[in-house]
Amino acid sequence: MAQLAEVPKVRLSGGLEICRLLNGMWQVSGSHGPVDPGKAVTAMQDYVAAGLTSFDMADIYGPAEEIFGNFCSQLKSAVPTPVVQGLTKWVPRAGAMDRKVVEKAIQRSMSRMQVERLDCVQLNWWNYDDKRYLEALGHLSDLQQEGVIREVSVTNFDTMCLEEIASKGIRISSNQVQYSLIDRRPAAKMEKFCLANDIQLLTYGTLGGGLITERFLGLEEPKSRRQLTTASLSKYKEMVDAWGSWALFQELLSTLDAVARRRGCSIANVATKYVLDQPAVGGVIVGCRLGVEGAEHIQDTLRSCGLQLAAEDLRDIDRVLDRAHDLALAIGDCGDELRSPRK
Numbered sequence: 336m337a338q339l340a341e342v343p344k345v346r347l348s349g350g351l352e353i354c355r356l357l358n359g360m361w362q363v364s365g366s367h368g369p370v371d372p373g374k375a376v377t378a379m380q381d382y383v384a385a386g387l388t389s390f391d392m393a394d395i396y397g398p399a400e401e402i403f404g405n406f407c408s409q410l411k412s413a414v415p416t417p418v419v420q421g422l423t424k425w426v427p428r429a430g431a432m433d434r435k436v437v438e439k440a441i442q443r444s445m446s447r448m449q450v451e452r453l454d455c456v457q458l459n460w461w462n463y464d465d466k467r468y469l470e471a472l473g474h475l476s477d478l479q480q481e482g483v484i485r486e487v488s489v490t491n492f493d494t495m496c497l498e499e500i501a502s503k504g505i506r507i508s509s510n511q512v513q514y515s516l517i518d519r520r521p522a523a524k525m526e527k528f529c530l531a532n533d534i535q536l537l538t539y540g541t542l543g544g545g546l547i548t549e550r551f552l553g554l555e556e557p558k559s560r561r562q563l564t565t566a567s568l569s570k571y572k573e574m575v576d577a578w579g580s581w582a583l584f585q586e587l588l589s590t591l592d593a594v595a596r597r598r599g600c601s602i603a604n605v606a607t608k609y610v611l612d613q614p615a616v617g618g619v620i621v622g623c624r625l626g627v628e629g630a631e632h633i634q635d636t637l638r639s640c641g642l643q644l645a646a647e648d649l650r651d652i653d654r655v656l657d658r659a660h661d662l663a664l665a666i667g668d669c670g671d672e673l674r675s676p677r678k
């Protein structure tokens with residue numbers, strides 16, 4: 336039986352220590368079903384009490400930053416005050432990227448999150464032909480120097496952009512990318528660059544929004560929106576379609592189930608640990624439908640920490656993965672599915 340171990344930590348290059356298993360808050364945005372902000376705040380206490388103290392959110396995830404802020408404000412009266420980490424994203428629309436624009440966005444997140452400085456800001460950018468991401472990152476770096484932001488990071492950036500950013504002398508701490516047993520694109524190019532430049536990969540989609548769990552083992556292929564009940568399930572079902580057939584996906588789930596039984600854990604644990612063990616991966620973000628009955632997986636998530644995958648486990652998994660399409664060839668680098676090719 337996989338043991339419950341302490342949640343492992345990783346230090347980002349700006350000095351912030353975060354859990355290698357992070358709690359993802361896209362699930363409170365509204366696109367994963369109704370959210371009760373009060374219940375979500377209460378649920379966050381259980382995650383922190385279990386040692387899962389790092390939360391990932393974004394300015395565009397509905398009330399996520401406010402929920403985090405309400406939680407932080409409640410924490411202030413606790414003795415001793417638990418230390419939590421709030422990693423947010425800034426997802427600007429195309430437009431001017433002068434200092435004022437950047438400051439305004441940062442101030443908005445600080446005020447919603449009820450913090451005096453931001454632990455980590457991850458910039459998202461939609462169009463690489465518009466080079467103003469360099470300007471935005473330059474201002475974020477200045478704000479980091481001034482102590483307003485602890486870590487300057489990005490999300491969904493490809494390797495070519497990371498090289499360009501580094502060549503301008505801008506230092507980033509992490510890149511948040513999709514990484515799972517289905518989507519192993521970061522291993523193609525991204526990983527090597529990150530290892531050489533002290534950039535941590537923070538991964539999402541690692542459980543395919545719940546597809547890579549016992550829940551979908553042995554199920555007929557879900558096709559309608561009624562069966563794919565959250566934005567994550569729809570998003571990652573498209574990835575499964577690009578990766579291979581539903582029949583091959585079921586073979587993967589059966590193999591993961593056999594590994595999980597051998598190790599006394601769940602399919603989610605195997606899928607999480609597989610990604611956590613990849614070079615350059617600093618942390619895996621596990622989406623949490625905070626405050627929703629039946630959607631709390633804390634004890635199971637913790638089991639991933641003590642799990643050791645053996646050579647025979649990896650060999651069995653690779654036998655299935657080897658028969659799937661290579662998404663680095665089919666789609667390209669990290670984030671390429673989100674934007675049009677460069678001109």
Ligand SMILES: NC(=O)c1ccc[n+]([C@@H]2O[C@H](COP(=O)([O-])OP(=O)(O)OC[C@H]3O[C@@H](n4cnc5c(N)ncnc54)[C@H](OP(=O)(O)O)[C@@H]3O)[C@@H](O)[C@H]2O)c1
Nearest residue numbers: 359360361539540541542543544545567603621622632635
């Ligand atoms: N940067 C980006 O572009 C981007 C994109 C997507 C996500 N993200 C981040 O990554 C986070 C992760 O979200 P995701 O959408 O990628 O989903 P995910 O983490 O792949 O899947 C989350 C879902 O898996 C199920 N689950 C979690 N732990 C489980 C366990 N131990 N056993 C069984 N089922 C389990 C839950 O389903 P139920 O709730 O149904 O139980 C949960 O809602 C987001 O919240 C967000 O912070 C970032």
